[in-house]
Amino acid sequence: MTESTPPLEPPPSLAVTPNHGPVSSRGLVNAPRSSTETGKFGRLFRTLPPLNLDESQIRAVVALMTDPGDAGGGGGWGGTPSTGDSELPSGYTYLSQFVDHDITFDPTSLLDQANDPDALENFRTPRFDLDCLYGLGPTANPWLYDINDPDKLLIGENADGFATPDLSRNQQGRALIGDPRNDVHVIISQLHLAFARFHNRVVDLVRDDPSLVGSIPATPVGGWGTPATPDSKVTFGQVVTLVRWHYQWIVLTDLLARLVGPDTHAAVLPSDKKGRLKAELELYNVRRKPWMPVEFSAAAYRFGHSLVRDSYLLNSTLSPLPVFSVDGDNNQVADLRGLRRLPQGWHIEWSRFFDGLPESGGNTQHARAFDTKLVPSLHRLPASIDRMNRSLALLNLTRGVALGLPSGEDVAAAVAAQIGLDPGAVQLDTGLAHPAPLWFWLLREAEVKAAGKHLGPIGGRIVAEVLVGLAANDPSSFLKHQPDWKPNLPGTTPGDFTMADVLTTAGG
Template identity: 40%
Template sequence: MPHGDADQGIRTPKSTFYDQGRFGRLFPALPGFAADTPTVRAALVQLGRPGGPMDTNESPTADPFALIVDPTLSVDNPDNPRLTAGMTFLGQFLDHDMTFDPTSSLARTQDPESLRNFRIPALDLDSVYGGGPGVSPHLYDQSVDHGRTTMLVEPNAGSEAVCIDGVVRYDVPRNAQGTALIGDPRNDENLIVDQLHLAFLRFHNRVVADVRDDLGPLATPGELFAEAQRIARWHYQWMILHEFLPLTCGDALVADILTNGRKFYRWRNSPYIPVEFSVAAYRFGHSQVRPSYRANFGTSATDRTLQFFAVIFDHTATGTDPADLRGGCRAPRRFIDWQTFFDFGGGQVRRNKRIDTKLSSALFHLLGQPSDEPDSLAIRNLVRGLTMEVPSGQRVAAAMQETPLHESELADLEPFGLHKRTPLWFYVLREADVRAGGEHLGPVGGRIVAEVFHGLIDGDPSSYLSQDPDWTPTYGTDDEFGITDLLTAAGVVGALA
């Protein structure tokens, strides 16, 4: 991975105020949780290694269906009664809309103030829209309004023969080599977030059609696009504040922020991305990934032998239609039936994994990593917290005037010397487990995540909070709007009968 611009061991003066496009710190006075020494690195590697204490240790040869229905094959993947399976991937989509850091290094100490965030730190769907029709014409359908209003999507040929309703499914656009032509290539990392990206493309197109009807024939393509983009963005922001955050951070905490404001996330010029968020707290979603999923029902809502089950990643899978759920492929069966991932009321939804310090085994063998870097996601997260000098969970809790976890609640870290100075990412996971039963984030992790999300929307001059805080959605019901409403409006929820 290319190195950033900061010299090793040199840190610029810390400040809570940052320019747009930079990373920064919520708690600049706090030191990193440990010095970057070979001993500390070795401890982190042992903690995050494949087969180590953070690995759920599923059998690599287990049947994907059995991993879902047989608890004995996946004892460290308990169900979360609060969250459904799709929330993991919605969270991944949100992450890609906020941050993109291709320059930081796992090999040396980094100053976040020297790192460029190549994604605008806002929740404005620039991962979908790119630079707009003029700057990113390859993302737009040139057959409609000369490519000035409508996102490009493509039919998945043959999918109509392998789905229940016999209606063709769609895919994101791809070039001749199968590479996704989308605003953020990371959204083609796995089939689920890829199809979620497609849903946002089609939601925008639905809004364009409705705006065209509302404004009439005199509206210019520029007016159509701008109004549809505004409506799509505002619904997206509403969904984040009123559904995603309460579910993942806790209803009471989010209600407090919406009513009384933020306590710790502040800026002078424009919002930024704190490393306590991007390198630690918001990586809680890695703990929620299941080893396998039902991608779709195939041609039967009841016969599992006709349905598409697969592990999330399998480094041995090959071909143009691999037996896992990686992205980057188009084949008739590679589509998502969202009834498994979000609750549409038909009893088909599956639960998310509880938030704890265990990660599914597939995440210890990531695909496509450079040969000189670890392919364990746990190691990568832990070492990144070291190189970015993220403070310990205990120090952050004290700074937030929250009661820190007791050493006895971190006793399993004592052999690594990390029970008194715990990496913030691990601390947030353990806090969620012991303080919230793994159903949502605890007081430290939840406040970091919720305040940053709220601040990014509040600090965006084009957001609904800035322009019309009393606005309510029009695509949901009873002035509410959630992910199931978005998917339904986008026309991506196939019938199961």
Template identity: 40%
Template sequence: MPAIHGFLLRNGEGTPLGQYVPTGKFGRLFPSLQPLTPPPEALEELGRAMKDATPADPKGDNEDVPAGYTYLGQFIDHDITFDTTPIQEVLVDPLALHNFRTPALDLDSLYGRGPADQPFLYQLPPNDALFVIGKTSPNPGGGDATIKPSLDFDLPRGPQGLAVIGDPRNDENIIVAQLHLAFMRFHNKIVEGLKDGTVKPPSPVRRGLFEEARQLVIWHYQWIVLHDFLKRLVDKDVLEEVLEKGRAFYRPHRDAFIPVEFAAAAYRLGHSMVREGYDYNEVFTFKPGPRRRTTATLGLLFRFSGRSGTNVPIPSDWIIDWRRFFQFAGDGVTAGLSRKLDPFLAPTLSEIPDGGVLPGVNLPIANLRRGRSLGLPSGQNVARRMRLKPLSPEDIAKGPDGQVAAKHNLHIETPLWYYILKEAEQRGDSKRLGPVGSRILSEVFVGLLEYDAGSFLASNPQWKPTLPSTKPGHFTMADMLRFVGDLSPINDPKNLTGT
């Protein structure tokens, strides 16, 4: 278990405010900025205007960000934050919120407390360095019954169908569940490589097999977060400036914490990236083909999961085809794309269906209410504190959503989450975040790594990835998935009946 530490809450300039806060708490980047508390009915009308009216239009796709990074972002979020408090209308002190995750990119959502404390996540000795992997349903899938049942491509599950994993939220939709499984298989592949000598240990000083594998997984994951995921979503110049010149606003006195400006605003960019339907595999896709059964809609993604649905263990025809979510050179398959970074969300997120984790919730309204209850400042005030030129009222008022914002004077002082999406649209060409969003994400992610003594950035900043990759010294999600193998199991002849 990690030791219990704490930090002095500081303002944006790093001045201590005299309050000692234990780790596992949230905090503020800009505690001296006034909260923006618009009337709830204004937020409700703005949230309803944030629905994508043309969710199938390819003009709304972000050609720079494949669809898989949407769910990698969700996986990362579950690694660093877990806030169980309900959405409220009254102001909430973020220091009273408990973060049930360590504020570090340490994959505690994957590893839990390790094989000694949570042995049920791992195989029996002498193979207790390996994760338990679940099997798909023993019954044939309804979409394509030619795929063998009981394949090793689901999360391990208990009698009620719920996943037995480090973070149950990674079983709330099938894409993030399959991503969690990919990281489990990544760890297991490294364990086997360390045993047979095909993977180099992280240090000449040998430690236990599990710990060596865990370090390799975490460091390569941290590299992916910093140099693959983040570089696709933020202004590269901002990220490089933070890495080279240091952080100006995220400056904990002792230990890292999760700022509410990050958790409740900037990092909720992923909600804008979600598609209404996915090219999931050859069976569940919107593309024509001989095996196609139906589109992998958001509703179906919820249904084939243990936390939001009932169709578990998943049928074998719901094993993901990673080539359709990340870019693999020369594989002959075009990866699907995320949606643009703008103020418009997939229609299903405006009314999450029964069976979802938040049935009946309008996600844009919920996010706006959450920002209000946490006392987030306006986007313009944050920009001014950062000495950046804010978006003009005319910029905010553009489009049908902006007209609603202007109706309630929210184009003058704008809710931070909506401002960051509007800034991405206006200043990031809807492909990446603008200056305020880029600065918050860059500083927090770099800070989380720098304040974690075990991270590669803190303990060995010259380290480069050592596992096989298409570009030596670099490592991407595509490299990780290629290393694990089984990019498209439903197309592997050994997984089909009659072979």
């Protein structure tokens, strides 16, 4: 198998590379411990003491977190599932990342940051609204839209030597998208492209059948898209809402059920006798505006790092490609890093990442297990991601201590008390001589209590309550506005919609 070598482009600057390394989200370190919940970040458990660990203790935990890999080496894809794999198709690793970027999107400027360094007020609330696709709309962000058909998002066409279609890019290869983090590696950039193409296809479907939007309200943003004509009452805002509601359905029913397991999912998002989804929340409470708990953002939702493989097979013409490689800073076809045009022949065959597609099956790669192990490449990050080549586990654990996160044991006891679990049922042996960092404890819980198939009862409950709570407190979501709504776009199962249906609708 061979790889095409595209013309070289300048490597990403260390100063501007979007990443998940040592840089914290603005306002995160200053998450208040008071009872106010108006800030961008807050705490689920304000009264629990922080876990203080010194550097040697943190490094000792990191030493326990290296995935030894399988016979194929380092958690790469060898063609068949292995003992270190979960049952989760690997595409959901990156759908989880896409969702994380969506709910933490912050378009405010550096001036706003300087004027409000604690990020306590006046920032956009976290919502499943696909801001990463739509930005602030065609009026404020016209470069995201097709000038010849303003209802559609602009799809990129690369010059010879690169693959096409691609994300829309400037002349230096930088993606023109609402959130630059969705171009940090090849998999998430093509996932973003798939959602953009899904939107464009929905525009066509609604033009052919305006009844698809029915009573769906328009997205409340002025000036979006072309105005309604006298022959049609359909607006661009309604199309956006239709796309968003199908995306929200996928997050709440397809993705979330796989991440937390059926029991936790049914407890937090049950259906009533009329089939309406209902949020049952005990941990996540919203008094004024939705907010992001640091226990979620800095610990529970970082489960995805344990799911990452060392390498992936994108399609039938390429050999497996590593996520990171030692020479990837200088060789553009050495690994899957992004922030550049898509190399020729690097298009993704989505049946290799998601189930439910006609070609899915034995070639569908699995995510690594939900456990405390990270593949070797994540323990030595490239210089373009982290200047000091540190371990991602080290960065996560150090950040948790800096944020004053409580121990996993304390959080488990607090959650158990609030949701009525037997405290003894949530105890587990972490293998540590001291209380466990929350992120490590939640991964260990998944490993012990759920056999690495999904998150355990404590980690799953935190993730489920926050994701469901964000939707339940969003006045424009289907869960809040129209809880009896069911997906109506063409899909495999009437009244349902999955990630496979998005990819089928997007085509290509």
